[in-house]
Amino acid sequence: MDSPKLSKSPIPSASASASASISSSSSPVQVLHKVVIESPFSNYISSLSPIKHDRAPHVAQGFVGLSSPPLVFTSPRINTLGRPQSSSVEISQKCEGDKKIINESCILERSVTESQEGLVTDIKNEDNKDDVAVQLGSSSECVDEYLADPVETDCAKSAYSVKLNLKQSNNVLQSSVNGLLDLKNIKFGRKNNVGREVDAAQFLSGQSEESIKRKLTSDEKLLKIENEQGSAQGISDGFQKFESDRFDLSSKEKECKNFGPQKDGHGDGCSNFLQQLPGSLPGVQSYEGFAKNIGGDADVPVHSMAHEASELQRSMSRRCLQFGEAQLEATATCSISTNRANNIISSTSLATNSETESLSSSHLDLSAKSRTRQLVNLSQLAMNMIPQCYGKSSLTVLKPSGIGLHLNSIVNATSMGQGGTASMKLAQAIKSTSTTSCQSAENIDNCSDAFEKVSTPQEGALEQKVCTIAGSASESLFAEESVEFHMTPNKKRKFSSEDGDRNDMFDQQSPIKKRQVFKLSDNTDGDGCKRCNCKKTKCLKLYCDCFAAGIYCAEPCSCQGCYNRPEYEETVLETRKQIESRNPLAFAPKIVQPVTEFPLSNREDGNQKTPSSARHKRGCNCKRSMCLKKYCECYQANVGCSIGCRCEGCKNVYGKKEDYCVTEEMVNRSGEISESRVAAKPKKEIFHSELCDPYHLTPLTPSVQCSDHGKNASISRLLSRRCLPSPESDLTVLSYAKSPRSPRTSDSNDILLETSKGNLDIDSFCEGISYNNTVALADEFHRTPLPNHPSVIIGSPSSKARELTSLSRVQLDPRSRSLTPGGSLHWHSSPIMPVSPLNDNKKLQGLYSADGGLYGILEDDMPEILKDTSMPIKPVKAGSPNGKRVSPPHNLHQLGSSSSGPLRSGRKFILKAVPSFPPLTPCIDAKGSSNQSRNNFQENRSND
DNA sequence: GAGTTTGAAACT
DNA sequence: CAGTTTCAAACTC
Numbered sequence: 001m002d003s004p005k006l007s008k009s010p011i012p013s014a015s016a017s018a019s020a021s022i023s024s025s026s027s028p029v030q031v032l033h034k035v036v037i038e039s040p041f042s043n044y045i046s047s048l049s050p051i052k053h054d055r056a057p058h059v060a061q062g063f064v065g066l067s068s069p070p071l072v073f074t075s076p077r078i079n080t081l082g083r084p085q086s087s088s089v090e091i092s093q094k095c096e097g098d099k100k101i102i103n104e105s106c107i108l109e110r111s112v113t114e115s116q117e118g119l120v121t122d123i124k125n126e127d128n129k130d131d132v133a134v135q136l137g138s139s140s141e142c143v144d145e146y147l148a149d150p151v152e153t154d155c156a157k158s159a160y161s162v163k164l165n166l167k168q169s170n171n172v173l174q175s176s177v178n179g180l181l182d183l184k185n186i187k188f189g190r191k192n193n194v195g196r197e198v199d200a201a202q203f204l205s206g207q208s209e210e211s212i213k214r215k216l217t218s219d220e221k222l223l224k225i226e227n228e229q230g231s232a233q234g235i236s237d238g239f240q241k242f243e244s245d246r247f248d249l250s251s252k253e254k255e256c257k258n259f260g261p262q263k264d265g266h267g268d269g270c271s272n273f274l275q276q277l278p279g280s281l282p283g284v285q286s287y288e289g290f291a292k293n294i295g296g297d298a299d300v301p302v303h304s305m306a307h308e309a310s311e312l313q314r315s316m317s318r319r320c321l322q323f324g325e326a327q328l329e330a331t332a333t334c335s336i337s338t339n340r341a342n343n344i345i346s347s348t349s350l351a352t353n354s355e356t357e358s359l360s361s362s363h364l365d366l367s368a369k370s371r372t373r374q375l376v377n378l379s380q381l382a383m384n385m386i387p388q389c390y391g392k393s394s395l396t397v398l399k400p401s402g403i404g405l406h407l408n409s410i411v412n413a414t415s416m417g418q419g420g421t422a423s424m425k426l427a428q429a430i431k432s433t434s435t436t437s438c439q440s441a442e443n444i445d446n447c448s449d450a451f452e453k454v455s456t457p458q459e460g461a462l463e464q465k466v467c468t469i470a471g472s473a474s475e476s477l478f479a480e481e482s483v484e485f486h487m488t489p490n491k492k493r494k495f496s497s498e499d500g501d502r503n504d505m506f507d508q509q510s511p512i513k514k515r516q517v518f519k520l521s522d523n524t525d526g527d528g529c530k531r532c533n534c535k536k537t538k539c540l541k542l543y544c545d546c547f548a549a550g551i552y553c554a555e556p557c558s559c560q561g562c563y564n565r566p567e568y569e570e571t572v573l574e575t576r577k578q579i580e581s582r583n584p585l586a587f588a589p590k591i592v593q594p595v596t597e598f599p600l601s602n603r604e605d606g607n608q609k610t611p612s613s614a615r616h617k618r619g620c621n622c623k624r625s626m627c628l629k630k631y632c633e634c635y636q637a638n639v640g641c642s643i644g645c646r647c648e649g650c651k652n653v654y655g656k657k658e659d660y661c662v663t664e665e666m667v668n669r670s671g672e673i674s675e676s677r678v679a680a681k682p683k684k685e686i687f688h689s690e691l692c693d694p695y696h697l698t699p700l701t702p703s704v705q706c707s708d709h710g711k712n713a714s715i716s717r718l719l720s721r722r723c724l725p726s727p728e729s730d731l732t733v734l735s736y737a738k739s740p741r742s743p744r745t746s747d748s749n750d751i752l753l754e755t756s757k758g759n760l761d762i763d764s765f766c767e768g769i770s771y772n773n774t775v776a777l778a779d780e781f782h783r784t785p786l787p788n789h790p791s792v793i794i795g796s797p798s799s800k801a802r803e804l805t806s807l808s809r810v811q812l813d814p815r816s817r818s819l820t821p822g823g824s825l826h827w828h829s830s831p832i833m834p835v836s837p838l839n840d841n842k843k844l845q846g847l848y849s850a851d852g853g854l855y856g857i858l859e860d861d862m863p864e865i866l867k868d869t870s871m872p873i874k875p876v877k878a879g880s881p882n883g884k885r886v887s888p889p890h891n892l893h894q895l896g897s898s899s900s901g902p903l904r905s906g907r908k909f910i911l912k913a914v915p916s917f918p919p920l921t922p923c924i925d926a927k928g929s930s931n932q933s934r935n936n937f938q939e940n941r942s943n944d
Numbered sequence: 945g946a947g948t949t950t951g952a953a954a955c956t
Numbered sequence: 957c958a959g960t961t962t963c964a965a966a967c968t969c
Contacts, residue, residue: 532964532965533964533965534963534964535963535964536962536963536964537953537954537962537963537964541953541954541963541964542952542953542954543952543953543954543962543963543964543965544963544964545964545965548953579953579954582954583953586953618952620951620952621951621952622950622951623950623951624949624950624951625949625950625951625966629949629950629966629967630950630965630966630967631949631950631951631952631965631966631967632950632951633951633952636965636966
């Protein structure tokens with residue numbers, strides 16, 4: 001044990017105290033982040049609303065001082081600040097009046113915009129946007145119109161981009177006057193909000209009934225949309241309740257109804273959704289299909305739309321913010337996120353569906369009300385999506401779901417997906433959105449009911465999607481947290497088995513209870529984070545999932561003598577440092593998920609059975625469980641085994657080690673990898689590269705994997721790897737392009753890249769940052785807490801994104817096509833490889849070799865930043881036969897001149913220096929040596 | 945709920 | 957670095 005220092009100042013840092021206070025309120029999980037709220041916006045927001053408390057509790061507490069961690073934590077916090085608060089603000093203001101709401105919305109918008117700005121400077125260049133808008137076609141009408149409004153541009157800081165969008169959108173959007181009116185109204189409202197709330201309101205009201213309605217809608221939403229519902233079409237009481245809760249289900253129904261006929265193809269989905277909403281997934285699926293249609297070809301457009309819509313959203317409603325969080329968490333890819341978000345939204349509220357639909361079919365004729373609602377919904381969607389897509393989103397994403405546990409992001413997601421996880425996430429999203437509204441018990445009940453209704457139907461597709469999202473991006477404590485926090489009784493019902501009496505448990509009742517709960521919930525608290533039951537380690541060792549995940553233990557934990565609490569922050573930090581000193585990657589996420597999975601997964605099925613691209617950083621060392629039980633970290637994480645695994649008799653459902661190798665091989669042969677260099681490399685190398693490179697690791701799978709339990713995982717993997725990124729997912733494409741396989745070389749890759757470009761603005765942050773960053777960030781965060789820059793991430797949401805971006809850019813070789821600014825972040829995509837002509841063979845080897853790859857890349861291409869930054873490329877021990885610890889890549893030596901020496905010798909140093917980067921996977925074949933004796937013993941036992 | 949199994953983490 | 961021990965989760969009964 002690291003000597004746990006007994007109490008030290010209970011709350012050393014202000015942030016810690018803050019978090020502690022928050023946590024005290026109720027949330028089991030506490031996320032610590034120092035910087036988070038520093039932004040004026042956040043402060044302002046926080047001051048405005050009490051929400052903070054609400055939100056905070058949900059957030060898992062991270063170690064404030066932790067050097068490495070917890071990006072994951074950060075993100076949640078960010079979310080909390082921005083969105084949750086905003087939402088809460090809305091609520092609070094709701095009571096006050098529309099004006100306040102408007103103001104707040106404006107503020108939020110600004111904050112969002114600003115944050116976005118930072119991330120998105122790229123967006124300014126939006127040549128692609130036009131394309132996107134065009135691609136989006138009708139779907140973006142409303143948004144476009146909205147964007148088109150000059151006023152908006154003025155108001156929004158991101159006006160520039162908006163203007164561009166507007167121009168484009170104008171061309172496209174003109175078709176729908178109504179939408180414009182609404183949008184304009186909204187915009188106007190926003191402007192006015194900035195300084196002239198009243199005027200704006202008047203203005204809006206004066207412009208048209210629609211505008212009025214819309215305003216009403218916004219007001220209602222904030223206050224409660226009941227009025228709208230009443231004015232609009234009759235809505236079932238149940239739906240009304242939802243609406244009151246802010247779900248606006250009734251409104252959605254109305255909208256859907258309205259849309260149904262109008263909608264082209266999507267309309268059906270909407271109508272279906274409505275019909276099925278009460279309990280049928282189909283609607284959701286159809287909705288997904290719609291989303292796919294929208295974003296399928298060009299995810300980017302969707303993002304752009306979302307982005308645009310986001311502004312509306314901002315003005316309109318903050319409540320969606322949480323959604324965004326959840327979604328963000330879940331999804332790295334915008335398209336996916338969008339779809340999922342849509343799904344989620346739809347699940348939460350019909351309105352959401354209508355939004356998407358409306359977006360998709362710009363020309364849809366909706367009643368003013370419906371349109372208004374749609375706008376609102378769109379705005380919500382946009383909000384949700386935006387964060388994801390945009391830099392902020394990335395930040396949000398940061399909160400790796402997996403955070404909760406090393407393994408866990410993925411695992412949790414998976415579990416959730418399988419069971420009620422999806423629902424939980426949905427619930428999270430919903431709750432997040434509705435949480436504020438649900439403050440009253442009644443509201444809560446209503447919300448919960450609504451949630452149930454929604455969730456139930458969704459369980460099928462939605463859950464999977466959700467899972468995927470959560471898993472891929474990061475399950476994010478966030479979402480889960482929010483879920484817990486928000487969990488209404490109904491929700492509990494849904495999760496009852498899991499959550500059960502979680503609240504009660506917070507008190508740390510008998511461990512048994514907790515433990516039971518854990519069992520039910522898979523040891524995950526609402527956050528999706530596992531909760532520990534440590535008895536001897538005081539939760540200061542990696543044995544403790546909480547500690548390992550960089551979060552403080554919470555009520556749900558049944559640990560004994562726990563020092564992993566805010567009160568013992570110092571101890572925790574010290575211990576953490578010690579552990580990190582031994583193994584810099586100790587706190588890095590265990591599961592590496594390739595960024596690309598997202599798209600792939602989406603494409604295949606809505607369900608996506610498995611994702612298999614994600615892999616365990618170190619790989620497992622299973623001897624007796626055959627990787628079929630949770631003893632296996634790979635299995636637990638719902639990821640397939642890879643070369644890095646030292647397991648024996650692997651039968652991992654998510655992907656056998658052997659299969660993995662085979663797949664890799666096939667891929668290599670396929671020539672996609674292009675350039676002989678890849679082909680030339682031995683399979684192992686390739687595998688290693690993927691394995692080693694966490695990001696790179698498995699392009700294949702989506703972390704989440706909802707699962708078919710990985711039965712199809714292997715297949716999916718193959719597909720994913722082989723398949724170039726479909727146009728559907730730009731991310732995928734990009735990532736692939738970046739992949740060491742040599743995006744350049746492969747024609748397909750090039751094509752893909754180009755395609756993606758056409759669809760997306762690479763420059764736009766949406767694409768670059770949003771996609772890449774989001775994913776990358778998520779991964780990074782999950783994987784590696786940035787020891788050095790934790791505060792940065794947390795502190796300024798954009799900061800991290802920026803850093804990443806900068807890194808990525810730096811990494812990016814101008815020559816390389818790799819678009820993604822953030823892509824570079826993702827190792828797996830590392831543009832560098834393709835770009836750098838350097839000794840391909842060596843590099844390749846290096847790359848392929850687990851650690852080597854990174855090192856090589858870093859040195860050659862990225863050198864400065866990365867080198868300086870010190871990427872924690874490898875866990876010190878990563879390579880050990882046991883696999884427990886990553887050993888430095890042997891190949892490094894081979895790699896480049898400079899790299900090998902220093903790297904090797906200084907591997908430890910490097911690791912520390914670059915905590916921000918995800919730990920590379922130990923590529924080493926390593927045979928598990930460590931437990932041999934034990935293995936032998938086990939074998940003997942088995943034989944017996 | 946207790947006990948066993950399992951494999952990672954920690955230790956030597 | 958390899959081997960061993962410890963630990964807590966997962967699992968079984």
